[in-house]
Every structure is written in C-alpha cells, then in structure tokens.
Amino acid sequence: MRDVAVLGVGMHRFGKFPDKSVTELCRDAVVAALADAGVQWREIEAVAAASSRFSGGKGWGLNGNDVVEDMGSTGIPVYNMSAGCAAGGNAFNIGYALVAGGIYDVVLVVGGEKMPKGFIQTSGVEEETDPEFLRQRCVGMPGPAFWALLCRQRMEEFGTTEEQLAKVAVKAHQVAVHNEYARFRKEFTLEEVLGSALVSDPLRLYEICPVSDGAAAAVICSAEKARQLASRPVWVAGSAVATARFDDGLPRGLAGMVPPGKSYHSEAALAVSKALEQAGAAPEDLDFVELQDNTVYYELAFPEDWGLCKPGEAEHLLERGETLPTGKLPINPSGGFLSFGEATTAMGVFQVCELTWQLRGEAGARQVPGAKLGLGQTLGLGGNGTAVVLKR
Amino acid sequence: MATKRVPVVEGLFSEGADGARLTGSRCATCKTPYFPRSDLCHNPDCTQSAMEDARFGPQGTLWSCAVQNYPPPPPARYDEPYRPYALGVVDLADGLRVVGRMAVDDPKHVKVGARVELVLEPLCREEDGTELITWMFRPV
Numbered sequence: 001m002r003d004v005a006v007l008g009v010g011m012h013r014f015g016k017f018p019d020k021s022v023t024e025l026c027r028d029a030v031v032a033a034l035a036d037a038g039v040q041w042r043e044i045e046a047v048a049a050a051s052s053r054f055s056g057g058k059g060w061g062l063n064g065n066d067v068v069e070d071m072g073s074t075g076i077p078v079y080n081m082s083a084g085c086a087a088g089g090n091a092f093n094i095g096y097a098l099v100a101g102g103i104y105d106v107v108l109v110v111g112g113e114k115m116p117k118g119f120i121q122t123s124g125v126e127e128e129t130d131p132e133f134l135r136q137r138c139v140g141m142p143g144p145a146f147w148a149l150l151c152r153q154r155m156e157e158f159g160t161t162e163e164q165l166a167k168v169a170v171k172a173h174q175v176a177v178h179n180e181y182a183r184f185r186k187e188f189t190l191e192e193v194l195g196s197a198l199v200s201d202p203l204r205l206y207e208i209c210p211v212s213d214g215a216a217a218a219v220i221c222s223a224e225k226a227r228q229l230a231s232r233p234v235w236v237a238g239s240a241v242a243t244a245r246f247d248d249g250l251p252r253g254l255a256g257m258v259p260p261g262k263s264y265h266s267e268a269a270l271a272v273s274k275a276l277e278q279a280g281a282a283p284e285d286l287d288f289v290e291l292q293d294n295t296v297y298y299e300l301a302f303p304e305d306w307g308l309c310k311p312g313e314a315e316h317l318l319e320r321g322e323t324l325p326t327g328k329l330p331i332n333p334s335g336g337f338l339s340f341g342e343a344t345t346a347m348g349v350f351q352v353c354e355l356t357w358q359l360r361g362e363a364g365a366r367q368v369p370g371a372k373l374g375l376g377q378t379l380g381l382g383g384n385g386t387a388v389v390l391k392r
Numbered sequence: 393m394a395t396k397r398v399p400v401v402e403g404l405f406s407e408g409a410d411g412a413r414l415t416g417s418r419c420a421t422c423k424t425p426y427f428p429r430s431d432l433c434h435n436p437d438c439t440q441s442a443m444e445d446a447r448f449g450p451q452g453t454l455w456s457c458a459v460q461n462y463p464p465p466p467p468a469r470y471d472e473p474y475r476p477y478a479l480g481v482v483d484l485a486d487g488l489r490v491v492g493r494m495a496v497d498d499p500k501h502v503k504v505g506a507r508v509e510l511v512l513e514p515l516c517r518e519e520d521g522t523e524l525i526t527w528m529f530r531p532v
C-alpha cells in the first residue's frame with residue numbers, strides 16, 4: 001500500500017439553499033478543493049462520490065456523474081458510493097483505497113446533498129418485507145425517537161442529566177460561531193436549549209441536528225504527487241469501513257436478540273478501531289475527534305465506546321470543558337452536525353475538510369492547539385460505519 | 393355491532409387463550425430468536441440454519457423508553473388529532489429485544505426497568521371505524 005495525502009479540501013457552506021441544485025453546491029466545493037490542492041480539473045484521474053438519496057444523481061444516486069458532467073467530461077471513471085448517511089465516508093475510503101493500491105495518483109472525493117424539509121423519512125419503501133417500513137408502520141419510531149430511546153437508556157445507566165445533554169449543544173454552538181461554513185453561527189444559552197421543544201422526550205429540538213443542504217470535496221493523491229505539489233500535505237494514517245456485527249445490541253428493525261454484552265453501533269466502533277490500528281495509534285493518541293453527532297447523545301456515548309474515555313466519564317469531561325478545542329479531548333471543533341445540520345451524504349467529506357484544516361493549523365479561533373492526529377467518523381442506515389484518521 | 397379489528401400488518405402477531413404473542417422464528421441450532429419470521433438464521437457463528445416457527449412474549453422488562461411528541465412521518469399511522477405516545481424497547485423473557493408502543497394513558501408515566509407484558513391494541517381507526525391493531529407493551 002502507498003501512502004496517501006490529502007492535497008486540498010473545499011466546502012460549500014451548510015444551510016438551506018432553495019435556489020441552488022446539489023450539483024451547484026458540489027461545484028463550489030470541488031472548485032475550492034482543486035484550488036486548495038493546486039491542481040486542474042484535467043489532472044483528476046477518478047472521482048469517488050457519495051450517492052445522494054434525496055437530490056440529483058439522475059434519481060439513481062449518480063451524483064459523481066453529475067459532478068463530472070458539470071466540471072467537464074474528461075472520460076474518467078466515477079465511483080458512486082451508497083451507504084446511507086455514511087456515504088461520504090465510504091466514498092473517501094474508496095478514493096483512498098484506489099490511490100493507496102496504486103490504481104490512480106490523483107482522485108477527487110465529493111459529497112453533496114439537498115435535503116427535503118422536516119424530519120427524514122427513513123424508509124421510502126412501502127413493502128412489508130422491509131424492516132424499516134414495518135418499524136414505522138407498526139410502531140412509528142422516526143430517527144429522533146430512536147435516538148431518544150438510546151439517550152434515555154444512558155440517563156438511566158449513568159445518571160446523565162437534562163442539563164448535561166443541553167450543555168453538549170451549548171458547546172457545539174460555542175465553537176461553531178468561529179466556523180464560516182456552519183449553518184448556525186450563534187451561541188445558545190443553557191436556558192435556550194432547555195427551553196426548546198421536547199421533540200422526542202428526553203431529546204429537545206436544539207439537541208438534535210436538523211437537515212441541511214451542503215457539499216464538501218477533497219483532492220487526495222499519492223505520496224509522490226504530494227511531494228511535487230504540496231507544501232504541507234496532510235496524510236491519511238487510516239481509513240476504514242465496517243458494518244454492524246450480528247450481536248450488536250442496538251434495536252434496529254423490529255427486533256434482535258438480547259445481546260450478550262453492551263455493544264451499540266458496532267459498525268462505528270469497528271471502523272474506528274480498524275482505522276486506529278492502520279494508523280498504529282491508540283485512542284489516547286488522538287488530538288481531536290469529529291464524530292457524527294446526530295444528537296447530543298452520541299457525543300457522550302461514542303468516546304467511551306471507542307476507548308477515548310471511561311464509561312460514564314464523558315459527562316464529566318464535558319462539564320470541565322475538556323471537549324472544547326482547548327480541552328484534553330476536543331470533540332467536534334467544527335461545531336459538528338448540531339451546528340451544520342446534516343447534509344447526509346456530504347458528512348464524511350465534511351469531516352475530512354475539518355480534519356485537514358485543523359491539522360494544518362488553519363482553523364482560526366476554533367483551532368485545536370498543536371493538533372497532529374485527528375479522527376473522523378460517520379455511520380449510516382444499513383449498519384454502515386466509516387472512520388478516517390488523518391495526521392500531519 | 394362489534395368493532396372490526398384488523399392487524400395493521402398481517403402475520404406478525406396472534407392472540408390465543410394464553411394472551412398475545414409475537415409470531416417469529418427461532419433457530420434450533422443456535423437458539424437465536426427472530427421477529428418477524430426468518431427463513432434463514434443470520435448468525436454468522438451458527439453452524440446449521442434450522443428455523444422453526446416461534447411465538448414470543450408476553451413477559452418482558454423495559455430496556456428504554458421515549459415519548460414521540462410530534463406526528464411521525466409516513467408510513468406511520470395515527471388518529472387525528474395527534475396525541476403523543478410512549479415508545480419502548482423491551483427485553484422479552486424469551487431472549488428477544490423488540491421495539492413497540494407503550495399501552496399507557498400518560499406517556500410520561502413509563503419507567504425504564506419496569507416489568508411489562510405484550511398486548512394487542514388499536515394503532516388507529518380507519519374511516520369506517522375499523523381498528524388497525526398492533527403489538528404494544530403495558531406495564532404490569
């Protein structure tokens with residue numbers, strides 16, 4: 001395997017952009033990533049793109065083809081990756097593998113999304129053989145309710161308070177004020193978060209990420225190319241994809257077995273441990289983490305799932321300010337999904353952008369001091385998990 | 393005339409003299425329970441898939457709960473005007489962890505760790521008054 005570098009990254013600000021198509025959002029991100037990398041569109045040898053479920057892609061998730069047609073059809077291969085909300089992370093992994101494996105020298109990874117209004121309807125399939133259909137028709141458990149169930153379980157197990165949940169959101173917005181790409185750049189007080197509507201008790205509106213439009217892109221290349229082109233490349237220390245284990249205790253679909261141990265979102269834990277192993281790093285070596293905070297719950301649960309802290313310790317780290325960019329365990333210095341909103345299939349690439357800016361020391365007022373090693377993680381429907389470890 | 397009661401989806405549950413049960417499968421080799429029914433054992437460590445029909449319930453313990461405060465998007469069903477309902481994840485005594493609504497008047501009065509039993513209750517009513525039935529959990 002060859003060493004792979006992130007040569008350039010670019011993003012379209014997240015928000016609601018009714019007058020722009022997803023391909024236009026991607027165009028801005030791609031043009032910015034090319035400029036940042038210092039390469040011409042002609043030099044891109046392949047595209048690994050996240051397949052969108054909600055926008056563009058000719059209705060078939062062919063979003064990478066849309067990007068190529070828009071930028072100029074040079075005849076290059078396009079890989080459209082579908083993995084639910086993990087599609088961006090999945091596309092990065094494929095791009096990485098193609099460069100690391102020596103197939104191409106310069107690859108563009110891109111993810112973009114325009115989301116429909118309101119909460120995501122998890123299943124578009126009206127078939128009684130589809131577990132998501134059955135779960136929604138027979139029970140009525142949309143995403144936020146699922147997160148609320150996980151959150152309540154944690155509150156019972158560790159005594160997590162409603163104030164602590166709210167503090168995760170307060171912290172997210174506190175750092176997002178300094179991120180020009182974030183959708184919400186406004187601080188919220190604890191009272192404002194606690195005063196927001198209870199969407200799915202115990203979770204409140206400001207504790208759940210909304211859906212957004214947005215796009216992100218990264219140009220990655222071989223070490224040889226990077227040495228020619230980059231003054232300060234960021235290196236891919238690990239990139240991994242995983243799916244959920246059979247003995248995962250998460251209530252997916254209608255039912256599963258009562259698990260032998262505590263293992264939720266095994267797809268995320270597996271991807272993270274594989275990526276760290278590739279990087280030859282231990283969890284405590286990480287200087288910061290960008291994790292998928294669809295809700296405040298995940299910022300508390302994931303660090304301990306991955307061995308970044310002890311079970312039940314996350315609340316204390318939060319209270320002491322250790323998860324801020326200046327703390328011992330900075331989590332989501334970008335502001336995270338809570339501040340960006342989720343443009344589902346863009347998120348894995350969005351994280352690569354933030355990791356790169358942090359590792360270059362370009363993150364301004366939200367900079368993690370001296371950041372050398374960072375982790376990004378996404379997960380998606382179907383039990384898809386992705387992780388990437390970047391280093392400088 | 394008695395109200396007509398119809399399962400919201402066929403083949404997922406039944407009610408006999410011994411009460412409500414979920415209709416699923418269990419692998420005779422590795423004992424893994426499945427709901428809904430499965431023709432194949434999905435346990436990667438199982439040496440020989442041997443699926444048998446199985447019925448699950450009614451006793452269980454509430455693993456977690458939540459309140460659905462806003463009307464869920466399609467294909468969920470509910471009566472207008474919308475009333476928030478409680479959701480539960482229940483560990484049944486026979487080894488199945490299953491999701492379901494809670495059959496309680498006040499969704500706030502549900503506690504994690506509570507002993508619950510499986511019941512079949514109306515999810516909503518059709519225009520002609522037909523009740524669509526689903527499985528729910530009621531604190532014992």
